[in-house]
Every structure is written in structure tokens, then in C-alpha cells.
Amino acid sequence: MKRLLKIFPLLIVVLLMITTGLKANEPAAAEVASHPAEEAGTLNVKELILEHLGDTYEWHITTIGESHISIPLPVILISKTSGFHVFMSSAFHHGHESHNGFYIAHEGDFKGKIVEKDATGQEIRPLDFSLTKNAASLLISAILLIVIILLIARSYKRNPLEAKKGFVGMMEMFILSVYDGIIKPGVGKDYKKFAPYLLTVFFFIFTNNLLGLIPLFPGGANVTGNIAITFVLAVCTFLIVNITGTKEYFKEIFWPDVPMWLKVPIPIMPAIEVIGVFTKPFALMIRLFANILAGHSIVLGLVCLIFVTVSLGIPTNASMTVVSVIFTIFIDFVELLVAYIQAYVFTMLSAVFIGLSHVEAHHHSEVRS
Amino acid sequence: MSLLTPELGLLFWMLVAFGAVVFVLVKFGFPIILSGVEKRKNYIDESLLIAKQAREELARVKADSQALIDQTRREQSEILAEAAKSRDMIIGGAKEKATEEAAKIMEAAREQIALEKEDAIRQIRREVATLSVEISEKVLREKLDRKNSQMDMIDRLLDEINIPKS
Numbered sequence: 001m002k003r004l005l006k007i008f009p010l011l012i013v014v015l016l017m018i019t020t021g022l023k024a025n026e027p028a029a030a031e032v033a034s035h036p037a038e039e040a041g042t043l044n045v046k047e048l049i050l051e052h053l054g055d056t057y058e059w060h061i062t063t064i065g066e067s068h069i070s071i072p073l074p075v076i077l078i079s080k081t082s083g084f085h086v087f088m089s090s091a092f093h094h095g096h097e098s099h100n101g102f103y104i105a106h107e108g109d110f111k112g113k114i115v116e117k118d119a120t121g122q123e124i125r126p127l128d129f130s131l132t133k134n135a136a137s138l139l140i141s142a143i144l145l146i147v148i149i150l151l152i153a154r155s156y157k158r159n160p161l162e163a164k165k166g167f168v169g170m171m172e173m174f175i176l177s178v179y180d181g182i183i184k185p186g187v188g189k190d191y192k193k194f195a196p197y198l199l200t201v202f203f204f205i206f207t208n209n210l211l212g213l214i215p216l217f218p219g220g221a222n223v224t225g226n227i228a229i230t231f232v233l234a235v236c237t238f239l240i241v242n243i244t245g246t247k248e249y250f251k252e253i254f255w256p257d258v259p260m261w262l263k264v265p266i267p268i269m270p271a272i273e274v275i276g277v278f279t280k281p282f283a284l285m286i287r288l289f290a291n292i293l294a295g296h297s298i299v300l301g302l303v304c305l306i307f308v309t310v311s312l313g314i315p316t317n318a319s320m321t322v323v324s325v326i327f328t329i330f331i332d333f334v335e336l337l338v339a340y341i342q343a344y345v346f347t348m349l350s351a352v353f354i355g356l357s358h359v360e361a362h363h364h365s366e367v368r369s
Numbered sequence: 370m371s372l373l374t375p376e377l378g379l380l381f382w383m384l385v386a387f388g389a390v391v392f393v394l395v396k397f398g399f400p401i402i403l404s405g406v407e408k409r410k411n412y413i414d415e416s417l418l419i420a421k422q423a424r425e426e427l428a429r430v431k432a433d434s435q436a437l438i439d440q441t442r443r444e445q446s447e448i449l450a451e452a453a454k455s456r457d458m459i460i461g462g463a464k465e466k467a468t469e470e471a472a473k474i475m476e477a478a479r480e481q482i483a484l485e486k487e488d489a490i491r492q493i494r495r496e497v498a499t500l501s502v503e504i505s506e507k508v509l510r511e512k513l514d515r516k517n518s519q520m521d522m523i524d525r526l527l528d529e530i531n532i533p534k535s
Binding site: 050053054055076128129130135138139142145146149150156157160172175179195196197200203204226227228229231293 | 372373374375376377378379380381382383384386387389390391393394395397398399400401402403404405406408409412
């Protein structure tokens, strides 16, 4: 068995070499995530990576030769000129055709987005509520998460005193590690009130991160590496922190305990504190977004190494393939870790921010004395 | 740059999806799990406490029963000793009484025997006296056929009676 495990990665490497050798003449046909070759023969790596990191209207699976295999997703548009439209993205024929006057822009400010032309012939964007790849992935992971957690909850409802086994037992350990390790020490006194929300955030981010690592259909979308997603998450944390914040918390912002000249006549410290209120969730948003984005970029870049080096001849290509596969496997493991760490960090910082907004007056005076 | 500008459509779907997830899980998911875990934890703590108490109770009961057994043993030996003592006493008393009784009976028997003996002796004496009188009568009748011999006889008898008296 051990020997088999040793042989297995080697086998993959050899297989990859053979396939890349065979496809040396059509480099655009990448198995993992390819873009229809715009200029035959060369692969635009930047385009490919950016396309993956962004969002698309169809769920691209693979391209064999010249035919694209992808899952069409619903497009929902509200146009200022022609009103409400719902149709499948397959109507665009992979972006080559227009439908009802809508088409996918190939260049310009709205590159990759659905646009229409107004009366003057200018490209404008309709209100776009399309269920894009990211949105679809988001819904799938949301449903998955709800089903999993509700199944576990049902097991507790039925028999709370039984020691859980198997998957439920594992998830219990996981949930409790987050609960005891992040939420309790982070939030402090009121942790029970915020625990369900923080646990939800943790598992939401973690599920989406993991799904993003799976290269095939239900996963592969760069969901948590999209700024709209992290924006909503950060705004939720911001709202909870500032709505549930105590009087003492706001007093520390607008009238902090510093020498008078720092507050009057120019409110230096209050200004810094107010900026701090916004930078905290902003940091949350950017951190999660950038980490996941970077992870996806690195994996894609490493995979593209195989196709970029095709033009350098078979020996170089073969050796770079080996390097690429080894590096990709390594980075995938790192990404697995990052998936957990980023969920952990987001939850922990949210917990700490909530904890900080629940400071109490006597605590403050204790610190001073 | 499009990577850094949040897309309106995706924002909308994110709000829908995340809102649904938060609503469902905060309402029906995690609180139930956490309270279940809490319940179980309390149950285990309680059970441990109860077990500890039961153990202590058991130890106490054991000690109690041991003490009881010890006391009972002590009492038993006391009772046995007492019983032995009273038995000895009873036996001793009975022996004494029996000896006394036996002595009494012996005394009575002895007295009876003495009485009987005296009676018998008296009877024998009487018999002997009667016999001797008869014999002497016979002898006398034979001897007193003659006059002088009769007189001799009387004299001699008188002498005999007088001699021991003097």
C-alpha cells in the first residue's frame, strides 16, 4: 500500500507529461481552466487567471479541441430601455453572439460583463442580477452548509445526551474548537449571545474556501476571493460591533481618556478613533479577499507553467511539468491550511472587535489604576 | 481594477445567500447544537457528582454496617459469656441443691434405717424374750417337779439377779 502511495504522484506526473506532449500543438486546450484562445498558438496567462479570479456568466468545465463544455447559468437583467429579462447564459454561445440586444463585452470598461447599447450607440450596463458562477457557487455552498448544520442540530434535538459519533462527532469537535478557542476568549462576557452568528460566519467562510479549492463543478469558483462577498461579511461585522456597542465604547471613540489638548480644539484622537472604526472591518474585508485571491492566482499560475513552457521544447516542458505538479500539490496543501486560517482569522477578529465594543466603565478604571 | 469593485448582482446574491444562512443557522442551527452540548456537559457533570456522592454514601454505609457488625459481635460475645456464667451458676446451684437434697434423703434414709433397726432389734428382743420365757418355762417345768430343786432354783435365780445389782 505504501509503495502504491509513492508511485501514485509519479504516475500523475508521467500521465501529465504524455498528455501535454500530445497536446503540444494545441496549447490553449488546458484541462484545468482554459480560455478560448484568442490568438491561436499562444496562451494569455494573465487573461486566463484574471478570467478565473473574476466572475463569469457560465460555469466553464473544460474545453476539448474547439468545443467548450460548460454549465449555462440564468441571466437576470433589468434594462433601463427594455425592462426585465431572464434567459440562460447559453444564449450567448460562450460570448460569441448577442441576445435581445445584450452581449458580453470583450473589451473596454465593462470587459466580460453583459452590456447593451443605448440610443446613442454607447455601451451601457443594465442592472445585472445574473446568477453568475460565483453567485451559483455561493448558493450551493449556502444550501450545503444549511443542510449539514441542520442535520447535526437535528441529531442534538433528538438525543442531546448521547455521545456523538462519526461525522456529527467530528463536526461537534470542530464547532466546539471554534466556540471555545475563538469566540469565548475573543468576545469575553457576552459570548453566548454572539456565538451563533460568529460560528455561522466561520463555517460560511470555511465552506466557501474549501469549495473554491475543488477544481470541478460544485467548486472552483473564487467566491471568498471576491470583494463583494468579503464586503458583505465585513459590513455585517461592522453593524454588529457598532449597533451592540456599549456607551463606554462610544465614549472611548469620541471622548477618549487622553490629555485634553489631544481632543480640544482639534479632535485628533477622536478623528483617529473614528477612522479606526472603519479601518477594522475594512482590514477584515481586504485580508480575506486578498488571501484567497492570491491562493487561486498562485495555483493557476503554477498550472499555467505547463502550457507556457510548451514552446520551449519537450525537455523543458516535461521538466517544468514535473515542477509544476509538485508545486501545485504543495500549494494546494498550503491553501487547505489557508482556507482554515482565513476563516479562523476573520472569526477571531470579528469576535475581538465585538468584545472591544462591549467594554465596561469599571474595567477601564481598573486598567488606569 | 474590476477585481476591486464589488459587483452589484453578486452583492445582491451574497446578501440573499448569507442572510438566509445566518437566519437559518442562528435560529435553528448553532443554538441547538451549543445547548445540546451544554446539556450533555451538565448531565455528565451531574452524573459524576451523583456517582461521587453514591460512592461516598456506599463507603459510609459500609462503615456503618462494619460498625454494626463489630458491635453485634461484641454483644454476642458478651451474651455468650453471660450465658456461660448463668449456666455455670445454674448448674452450680442445681448441684448444691442436689447434694443438699441427697444429703437430706440420706439423712432420712439413715433415720429410717435406724428406726427400722431399733424396731427390728426390739422385735427380736421381744421374740428372744418370749422364746427364753417359753424355754425357761419348759425347763422350769421339768426341773420343778421336785420340791427342793424348785427351791434351789429360785434361790439361785434370786442370787443371779442380785449379783449384777450389787
